[in-house]
Amino acid sequence: MYCIQFEMGMVFQIITLHTRSLYIRSGIENCPVSSMSHLPYVTVFYFKVIFFVQKGKETLGNMAGKPKLHYFNGRGRMETIRWLLSAAGIEFEEQFIQSKADLEKLKKDGLLLFQQVPMVEIDGMKLVQSRAILNYIAEKYNLCGKDIKQRALIDMYSEGAFDLCEMIMMLPWKYPDLKEREKETSAVLEKATGRYFPVFEKVLKDHGQDFLVGNQLSRADIQVLEVILATEEMKADVLSKFPLLQAFKARISNIPNIKKFLQPGSPRRPPPDEATVADGFKIFD
Ligand SMILES: N[C@@H](CCC(=O)N[C@@H](CS)C(=O)NCC(=O)O)C(=O)O
Numbered sequence: 708m709y710c711i712q713f714e715m716g717m718v719f720q721i722i723t724l725h726t727r728s729l730y731i732r733s734g735i736e737n738c739p740v741s742s743m744s745h746l747p748y749v750t751v752f753y754f755k756v757i758f759f760v761q762k763g764k765e766t767l768g769n770m771a772g773k774p775k776l777h778y779f780n781g782r783g784r785m786e787t788i789r790w791l792l793s794a795a796g797i798e799f800e801e802q803f804i805q806s807k808a809d810l811e812k813l814k815k816d817g818l819l820l821f822q823q824v825p826m827v828e829i830d831g832m833k834l835v836q837s838r839a840i841l842n843y844i845a846e847k848y849n850l851c852g853k854d855i856k857q858r859a860l861i862d863m864y865s866e867g868a869f870d871l872c873e874m875i876m877m878l879p880w881k882y883p884d885l886k887e888r889e890k891e892t893s894a895v896l897e898k899a900t901g902r903y904f905p906v907f908e909k910v911l912k913d914h915g916q917d918f919l920v921g922n923q924l925s926r927a928d929i930q931v932l933e934v935i936l937a938t939e940e941m942k943a944d945v946l947s948k949f950p951l952l953q954a955f956k957a958r959i960s961n962i963p964n965i966k967k968f969l970q971p972g973s974p975r976r977p978p979p980d981e982a983t984v985a986d987g988f989k990i991f992d
Pocket of ligand 1 (some may be wrong): 783784822823825833836991
């Protein structure tokens with residue numbers, strides 16, 4: 708019905724304008740077709756135009772809407788994604804998986820390519836695989852450097868930080884026994900101070916710049932800061948032998964979007980306590 712009115716309104720409007728312009732061009736003063744004669748149709752036409760413009764705006768709004776994160780209410784494999792989006796100043800929504808049934812529903816609805824989370828709805832896609840999601844976000848928000856050489860460095864540093872982050876993240880899941888976990892925590896801290904932090908310290912020393920690569924913020928800076936803070940949660944003075952990393956931590960933490968993310972109430976998740984780990988086991992085991 709609306710369509711017919713819409714079409715009729717358009718047709719009559721065109722006929723009216725065309726007839727009037729013919730009379731005006733031929734120099735005849737009294738045109739028998741009044742611009743008001745099809746007012747009802749024209750009114751419907753304009754209402755329809757407004758309706759379609761609004762619909763279009765809604766559709767575009769949804770396409771460019773906030774990314775939606777699907778994961779459980781803990782750090783795990785989603786935390787670095789939260790970090791990157793927040794550092795880029797992007798607001799996002801979170802749909803927390805609270806039970807095995809929630810996860811099964813996502814699987815049954817065919818929303819998880821490999822039947823696993825994290826999953827991020829962004830730009831009309833349902834992205835899975837945490838590294839692929841991070842790559843997309845980093846690329847989209849210009850956190851990958853200026854050329855392929857910078858990108859290679861950024862990738863190496865980010866992957867190093869990611870490996871260390873993953874070791875820390877897995878501790879409570881792999882070692883539910885507290886004694887065993889303590890032992891493994893020491894081993895991870897040794898890796899942090901013996902393998903990873905010396906690399907980042909040396910990078911900063913060699914080029915003397917504020918950021919790890921190309922003197923501009925990249926995902927490497929964000930991921931290294933993330934892992935520094937996660938390591939400090941296990942051992943507060945872990946940076947004692949790394950003065951440049953201490954300064955780096957202070958500098959990067961002070962970048963406005965990152966500073967905001969580090970405030971209480973942000974989407975940053977706290978370190979997992981025993982209750983969070985138990986919830987995770989119920990969902991993913
Ligand atoms: N390589 C994947 C691993 C994802 C993964 O292991 N996800 C776990 C939760 S952290 C999961 O969904 N487990 C449920 C299952 O495998 O059925 C990634 O990095 O995203």
